[in-house]
Amino acid sequence: MYSVGIIANPAASKDIRRLVSQGRVIPDWEKVNIVRRALLGIQSTGISDVVVMPDSAGLCIRASDDPQINLRIHTLDMPSYYVEGDTTRAAEIMQSQEVGCLVTLGGDGTNRAVAKGSCTIPIVPISTGTNNVFPSMIEGTLAGIAAGLVSAGQVCLSDISTISKAIHIDVDGFPKDISLIDVALSRERFIGTKAIWDLSTLYEVFLTRSEPCSIGLSSIGARLRPISNDDEKGLRYVLSHENNLEVITNDLKIKAPIAPGMVSDVYISNWEIIPMDQPIDLPKKYYTVALDGERSFSVSESEKITICLRRDGPPIVNVESVLKKACEMGILAV
Numbered sequence: 001m002y003s004v005g006i007i008a009n010p011a012a013s014k015d016i017r018r019l020v021s022q023g024r025v026i027p028d029w030e031k032v033n034i035v036r037r038a039l040l041g042i043q044s045t046g047i048s049d050v051v052v053m054p055d056s057a058g059l060c061i062r063a064s065d066d067p068q069i070n071l072r073i074h075t076l077d078m079p080s081y082y083v084e085g086d087t088t089r090a091a092e093i094m095q096s097q098e099v100g101c102l103v104t105l106g107g108d109g110t111n112r113a114v115a116k117g118s119c120t121i122p123i124v125p126i127s128t129g130t131n132n133v134f135p136s137m138i139e140g141t142l143a144g145i146a147a148g149l150v151s152a153g154q155v156c157l158s159d160i161s162t163i164s165k166a167i168h169i170d171v172d173g174f175p176k177d178i179s180l181i182d183v184a185l186s187r188e189r190f191i192g193t194k195a196i197w198d199l200s201t202l203y204e205v206f207l208t209r210s211e212p213c214s215i216g217l218s219s220i221g222a223r224l225r226p227i228s229n230d231d232e233k234g235l236r237y238v239l240s241h242e243n244n245l246e247v248i249t250n251d252l253k254i255k256a257p258i259a260p261g262m263v264s265d266v267y268i269s270n271w272e273i274i275p276m277d278q279p280i281d282l283p284k285k286y287y288t289v290a291l292d293g294e295r296s297f298s299v300s301e302s303e304k305i306t307i308c309l310r311r312d313g314p315p316i317v318n319v320e321s322v323l324k325k326a327c328e329m330g331i332l333a334v
Contacts, residue, residue, distance in 0.1 A: 003049040003074075004042050004147045005099040005121065007090055007114060008035055009106035009128070010057035011082075026128045028057045031105055034126060034140040035063035038103050041144020043071050047151060050074065051099055053090035056082045059105075084113045091117025100151030101317065103143055107132045108181050108292035115166065115180055115314050122150050122161055122315040133181045133211055133218045134164070134292075138319050146322040154331050160321040162229055164313030165208040169289065170279075170306040171299055179291040180313055182207050182217045185305075186288040186295060199258060199266065203287070204238040206274065206307055215257050216293065223254040224271045229316065234309045236280075237271035279308045 008031055042050060051074045052060035064073045076093050080086055087110060094102060095118035102121045104111055111125050111134045124143045125135030149155050167179045183206040209229050210221030221227070221235045240251045251267040258264050274280065282305045288298045289305070299305060326332050 002047055002152045003051055003097070003099050004047055004144075004151045005051045005053075005090075005094040005102040006035060006038065006060055007053045007087055007102065007104050007106075007110070008055060008059040009087065009104075009110040010055050010059055028059065031057075031059050031128060032062045034105060034128070035060055036066055036069070037140030038126075038144035038147070039063060039066075039069050039071060041141040041146075042103075042148040043069060043144075045145055045148025045152060045154075047148045048072055051076060051094055051097060053087065054078065054080045055086075056080070084109070087113035088117040091115075091121065094118065095121055100153070101147040103147050104135065106135065108134045109294050111135060111314075112178065112180050112292045115164075116178060119166075119312060119314045122157060122317050124150075124317045124319060133209055133214045133216075134316075136319075142319050142323065146317055146319040149322055149326055149331065150317055155322055155325050155329075157315060160325055161315040161317045163311055163315050164229055165234065165276075165309060165311050166313040167206055167208055167234070168308045168310060169291075170308070171303050173304075173306070177289075177291055177296060178313075179208075181209060181292050182290075183307060184217060184290040184293075185282070186290055187286075188288045188295070199239060199264075202239050204236065206309075207235045207237075208309060210235045215260055217258075220254065220256045220258065220266050220268075221271075223256050223266075224252075224268065225273065227273075232276050232311070234274040234276075235271065236274050238269045240267045240269035274307075274309055276309050276311060279306050281306050 049072045054075050076090055078089055091114045099121055102123050104114055104125045105128045124147045126138050126143050127135035167183050169176045185203045186201045188201045205217050207218055207221045210227045211218050212222040212226050227235055251269050254266050256266055284301050286301055288295050
């Protein structure tokens with residue numbers, strides 16, 4: 001049985017950055033519409049079964065309540081605590097059920113939670129978050145068609161996808177967590193509202209990708225050296241601040257969109273390219289570690305953090321490549 005999975009995050013695009021910047025808000029009804037269009041796209045490819053994650057807003061169930069939709073919708077039988085772990089657990093279950101492709105609605109954080117549960121299911125990530133680098137602004141119908149074709153094996157996965165990079169974080173030699181786009185080391189003592197929006201709190205940042213057409217930490221890196229998901233390298237930069245005694249007088253000044261509607265001067269004291277598969281030990285000090293834009297955990301001065309960039313994240317489906325390949329093969333011809 002071929003099936004497509006859908007994980008839709010109702011909390012995406014609703015964090016504190018709406019208060020401190022001009023971040024967009026995507027209401028639940030619009031997410032329902034996106035999922036509905038994705039379902040109709042999936043259905044057009046001949047797929048009959050869709051597996052969905054239960055969520056607090058019932059996005060997928062509301063989306064499937066449409067007379068045009070004849071799919072069998074299977075809601076995962078799992079407890080919902082409405083936390084990040086729900087998404088990770090849902091991805092784990094979908095992997096065990098051999099779901100052929102996964103459509104996600106959310107931002108970098110949502111897709112990171114998916115990757116923690118499965119790095120083998122190909123992902124079609126639709127952007128509904130804030131500072132998004134991993135997901136793209138894809139029309140739901142096209143995302144659904146691409147996911148259906150991939151799940152049914154009608155296109156070769158290696159031709160239309162790229163395995164994503166991931167940064168692995170170890171603490172005292174034990175795996176702690178991963179990120180898909182950025183790791184930011186903060187001097188703040190508490191996780192708080194999670195979302196990173198104040199650059200003055202950051203020591204340094206590690207990136208898998210520094211994209212010129214992005215917002216936030218990745219856009220800062222792009223002003224230093226653009227790096228795409230295809231490049232076998234990452235980037236590390238150290239920020240300096242006027243109230244920091246370690247500030248260097250010849251700091252590099254760049255201008256970058258650090259949040260929606262916020263283009264600011266950023267001072268960089270040092271930066272470097274980081275290679276693949278080479279662990280980097282960080283100086284011992286108190287850190288709060290933010291992963292893909294959200295503060296996640298803290299470490300003390302006695303603990304050692306090690307960072308390593310690897311290419312072992314989930315495959316990212318290129319929707320345009322899928323549709324182009326399908327047209328060339330005559331799959332979409334009636």
